[in-house]
Amino acid sequence: MRVERRVLVAALVWLLLVTTPYWINAVGGYTELGSRVIVMALAAMALNFLLGFTGTLSFGHAAYFGLGAYGVGMTIKYLVPSTGLGILIGIAVGTLAAAIIGALIKHLRGVYFAMVTIAFGQVFYFMAFNWHTLTGGDDGLTGWHREPLNFGFATLDIQAHDTAFYYFALTCFAAAVGAMALLLRSPFGRTLVAIRENERRARFLGIAVERHIWLSFVISCALVSLAGTLYALLNNFTDPRALRWDMSGNFVIMAVLGGMRSFWGPLVGAAVFVVLQDYMSSHTQNWMSIVGLIFVLVVLFFPRGVLGVLRGGSSS
Amino acid sequence: MGQLILFNVFNGLIVGAFYALMALGLSLILNLSGVINFAHGGFLALGAYLAYTTMPYIGFWGALLLAPFLTAAIGLVVERLLIRRLYGRDPLYSLLLTFGLAYILEDATRFIWGAQSLPFPIPDWLAKPLSSEFFFLTGYRLFMVALVASAVAALFFILGRTRLGMRIRAGTLDLETVSALGVNVRVLRNVNFGLGIYLAGLAGVLAAGMLGLQPTIGTSLIMPSFVAIIVGGLGSLVGTLLGGLLIGVASGLATVFMPAASEAIIYAMMGVVLLLRPRGLLGEEGRLQ
Numbered sequence: 029m030r031v032e033r034r035v036l037v038a039a040l041v042w043l044l045l046v047t048t049p050y051w052i053n054a055v056g057g058y059t060e061l062g063s064r065v066i067v068m069a070l071a072a073m074a075l076n077f078l079l080g081f082t083g084t085l086s087f088g089h090a091a092y093f094g095l096g097a098y099g100v101g102m103t104i105k106y107l108v109p110s111t112g113l114g115i116l117i118g119i120a121v122g123t124l125a126a127a128i129i130g131a132l133i134k135h136l137r138g139v140y141f142a143m144v145t146i147a148f149g150q151v152f153y154f155m156a157f158n159w160h161t162l163t164g165g166d167d168g169l170t171g172w173h174r175e176p177l178n179f180g181f182a183t184l185d186i187q188a189h190d191t192a193f194y195y196f197a198l199t200c201f202a203a204a205v206g207a208m209a210l211l212l213r214s215p216f217g218r219t220l221v222a223i224r225e226n227e228r229r230a231r232f233l234g235i236a237v238e239r240h241i242w243l244s245f246v247i248s249c250a251l252v253s254l255a256g257t258l259y260a261l262l263n264n265f266t267d268p269r270a271l272r273w274d275m276s277g278n279f280v281i282m283a284v285l286g287g288m289r290s291f292w293g294p295l296v297g298a299a300v301f302v303v304l305q306d307y308m309s310s311h312t313q314n315w316m317s318i319v320g321l322i323f324v325l326v327v328l329f330f331p332r333g334v335l336g337v338l339r340g341g342s343s344s
Numbered sequence: 345m346g347q348l349i350l351f352n353v354f355n356g357l358i359v360g361a362f363y364a365l366m367a368l369g370l371s372l373i374l375n376l377s378g379v380i381n382f383a384h385g386g387f388l389a390l391g392a393y394l395a396y397t398t399m400p401y402i403g404f405w406g407a408l409l410l411a412p413f414l415t416a417a418i419g420l421v422v423e424r425l426l427i428r429r430l431y432g433r434d435p436l437y438s439l440l441l442t443f444g445l446a447y448i449l450e451d452a453t454r455f456i457w458g459a460q461s462l463p464f465p466i467p468d469w470l471a472k473p474l475s476s477e478f479f480f481l482t483g484y485r486l487f488m489v490a491l492v493a494s495a496v497a498a499l500f501f502i503l504g505r506t507r508l509g510m511r512i513r514a515g516t517l518d519l520e521t522v523s524a525l526g527v528n529v530r531v532l533r534n535v536n537f538g539l540g541i542y543l544a545g546l547a548g549v550l551a552a553g554m555l556g557l558q559p560t561i562g563t564s565l566i567m568p569s570f571v572a573i574i575v576g577g578l579g580s581l582v583g584t585l586l587g588g589l590l591i592g593v594a595s596g597l598a599t600v601f602m603p604a605a606s607e608a609i610i611y612a613m614m615g616v617v618l619l620l621r622p623r624g625l626l627g628e629e630g631r632l633q
Contacts, residue, residue: 085436132618139380139435140578144618147570151611158604273567277443284440316451323444327437328429 041292045198049191049230057179057303058160058191060262065302066197067258070204072282072294074251077208079280080288081217082244083224085142087276088149092122092249094271095152096256098169101266105172115257117202122253125152126246134242138226149276156268168267169260186261190282197258209245209291220244251281277323285326287333296334352596358485358554360592363494364585365547366565367572368499369540370583374573375516376536377431381421382442384544385450385562391415391545391551392561393457396464404467412545419541423534424587432534433520440618446563454559464558495546496585502539503581552586568595571614576626586625 048062075089078226099118104111133144156163163169177184177196186193210216223230223237231237260266278301286297304322308315330337366384373381395411401485402410422445430438511532514523523529528590544562556620565573568591576587591610617624 079436085434085439087439129615132615135622136618139374139378139439140574142435143380143570144574144614147567147574147610147614151608152565153608154611156605168498180587258585274447277440280436281443283434283441297525316447317455318453320447322446323440324426327441327444328426331433331437 037292042202042294044100045201046263047141055187057196061303061306063190063197063228063262064259064306065299066194066201067262068257068279068282068302069295069298070201070258071252071255071278072256072286072298073208073291074248075279076283076288076294077212077251078244078248079283080290080293082220082222082241083227084241084245085138085280086145086245086248087142087273087280088141088145089249089252089279090271090273090275091152091281092126092252093259093275094258094266094268095122095125096253096268097260097266098156098163099253100257101169101172101260103305104175104288105169109175111175111176111261115254115261118257119245119250122245122256123250126249126253127242128244130242130249134238134245139152146273147274149273150270151267153271153273156271162268167269170265174261174265188290193262197262208251212291216240216243219303246315258309262293278319281323281326283333284331285333287335287337287339289332290335290339293335299333349597349600350448352600354481354485354596355594357377357589357592358488358592359595360589361489362547362551362565362588363415363572363592364493364588365495365543365550366569367576367584367588368496368581369543369547371573371581372512372540372543373537375579375581376512376519377427377533378435379427379430379438380435380442381427381540382439382566383445383449383562384442385538386446386453387415387541387544387550388450388548388562388565389417389453389559390418392451392464392557393548395549395552396457396462396557401572404465408549410541413547415545415548416542420534420538423537427537428533445517449479449596450559450563457557459514459559464557466553484553485624488554491546491550491563495543496502499539499543507534508535515566518616531618568610571610574614574624575617575622578630580624582602582622583626 045066047305049059052059071089071093075086078084078086096118100111100114103114103117107113121126129145129148133141133148136144157165157166174187174193176187184192184196186196212220219230219235219240222233223235223240227237246324256270259270271296282297283294284297285300286295287293301322303313305319308318312318328335366388370381370384373379391411391414392413395407398410398414399407426441426445428436430441466484470487471482473482501509503513510529511522515527515529515536516530519529522532547565548562551565555561569588571591572588573584574587575591576583576585591613594609594613595606598606621627
């Protein structure tokens, strides 16, 4: 029974995502907004791999998001005009940084882990901000754009067509989300949930807790860097704000807003957050207060998120 | 060169004193209530702007005295209405709430006082350099160091010698027992939060005198304060103080030799400390879990 419901939900989600370019204009949106939802949802779901399913609170994921963004932008600008290679390099840079930092912090827990990840996140912000000759500093990395995809037998022009880019982003999203779903259903994923539920017991069972947390952190950050590369490609631009602390906070609130104990929760949260932000920033100067208010209200009245409330019953 | 180094070390000490003042307030709240107050920078800015607004009526000294108390009063209300609800829950929620508060406070200061930076006048005799040889040694800078030192001394006196301080320290170790002994823990946490915010407000007024007023004045100081706590060691206020001064001086020295790295160096220090001594310089064992 439960399995059937899960399949039904997944089918519905994919149906909505695949048909987005056909109905989004009718409800007042535009294709680029759909792409942004996809990218942010990928970031929030990747964060939730760590937050919701491993029970480890990282508040510094914007760093790896931004490393991906700068990785792809700088590859296309300085090295080779190839979108595919840029994405690979972006992910590699983000993953490498995560592997090193993860090794330093894997034995920290709770508030302390959160604080250290916040602080480490700022290193890359300052680097992007200060290294003016390479990154463009505060003005951002400009003078490049995403290149058409060349498969050898055919070319997909994701630069000229918004819809083509949407489907390209959706393909990356599907690959990453599929990988996460598979991982979570594997013994490795079950072990992560066991660590979340009772770390001491997991340790007594002989599970190498630190190594699992490190691996979960690295996987989560690798997928966030993928989201970062897509974000830069979507905007044909990136700036230091992509890796500042408020971006990390946005990822966390998306995950919580949608429901961090459910697989699709962060997607719902990202959709709500991105659409709301888009609407607010064009209607009021004080959208920062409104985002802040969303944080406060979600924490006080909605801690289990949209899907947590919809599902009811089982407490989180 | 010698004077340049001396200048930057002294400058680093001042900056470090700010970090320490911020970080001590953060540490107080974190140790007793388990809450990372991300809005601390917002309260710092609020203190600075409140001093700016009250100064025309009560002068610099009156504002210096009053503004931190006003900030603390707002802090007490915020704790009472919002933060109190989240004690004992996953730290995720208090972090998100104070994150949202930081947004709101920054936006509110921008809305009320404007986005452009404002001048913050200090008494003339404080603004003058003390000698022509050490041009950087203005009276205000010395005054700041002295004031931060006395604030820290007063804080340690309160914690070490008064009943309130004893309760805070005891609560940090075992809140349940303290509660069972008849101490009103709700009031204790409330007062402790106010104390932390008072320090943020004081840092705000002092920082405004040196840097001028900007809505983002607090956000630029909060990250180094986190680093100060981590370097100094979680759970140790002396460690926090030491961490703040240490990263301040390190950042000042980096300005001499490699200006671009003046901000990155404190994070590099944090990395080294975490690698060699994960609980921080003076941190207590077992606080990490």
